[in-house]
Amino acid sequence: MLSLRHSVLPLITRRCDSAEIFRSTRCVVLCAAKGPRPRYPRVWKSRKRIGTVSKSAKLVECVKGLSNVKEEVYGALDSFIAWELEFPVITVKKALKTLEKQNEWKRIIQVTKWMLSKGQGRTMGSYFTLLNALAEDGRLDEAEELWNKIFSDSLEATPRIFFDKMISVYHKRGMHEKMFEIFADMEELGVRPTVSTVSMMGKVFQQLGMLDKYDKLNKKYPPPKWEYRYIKGKRVRDKHNRNRE
Structure with a gap:
């Protein structure tokens, strides 16, 4: 009897150990199946975050609802950024892009001049936005004044896009002499014109009967043999067609 008792006890303990191991593994599987514990938002963190996109949309709505009075526009813009610690340059630039898509040239002029008066955003991109808006709005005198200021200050560092813009503006209005002056400045400074600029100058030479200058141009x-286009985000090489210009 004693031998039987001693032999049965280790078997019972082994079975209990295996049962406990099975239960523990089963509990682990069930816990893993439930997934991570739910995370609750912190009390001291605000969930309402206003990004630059929503701010720029509000700025566009604010500006479009105003009149063309300078004091009213500047006052509304000042009150819009009154609680900002730093000047929101990114917000203003996004608002200008939105206004440009909507062809709101007067509003672009007002917002850009207000930004420049604050001493902010004085980059070539801002000046080109203002120049383009002035040209599209028909303010040729102000556009020429801005162009002369940029060209006299930068001279050799003037980007090519400014030359192309002024040549296209003069080409639309039939001001051929001004086109020749800017094109001569480009050649003197060593700025290579774009294909569209060369085609515009060639058309003017043909209209005026300057065939010798047209041949020299x-x-x-010479027109490029290939041109590159972006189709669905991929760069594709295609044969250049001058009729597209």
């Missing part, structure tokens, strides 16, 4: 700036 084509020899100096």
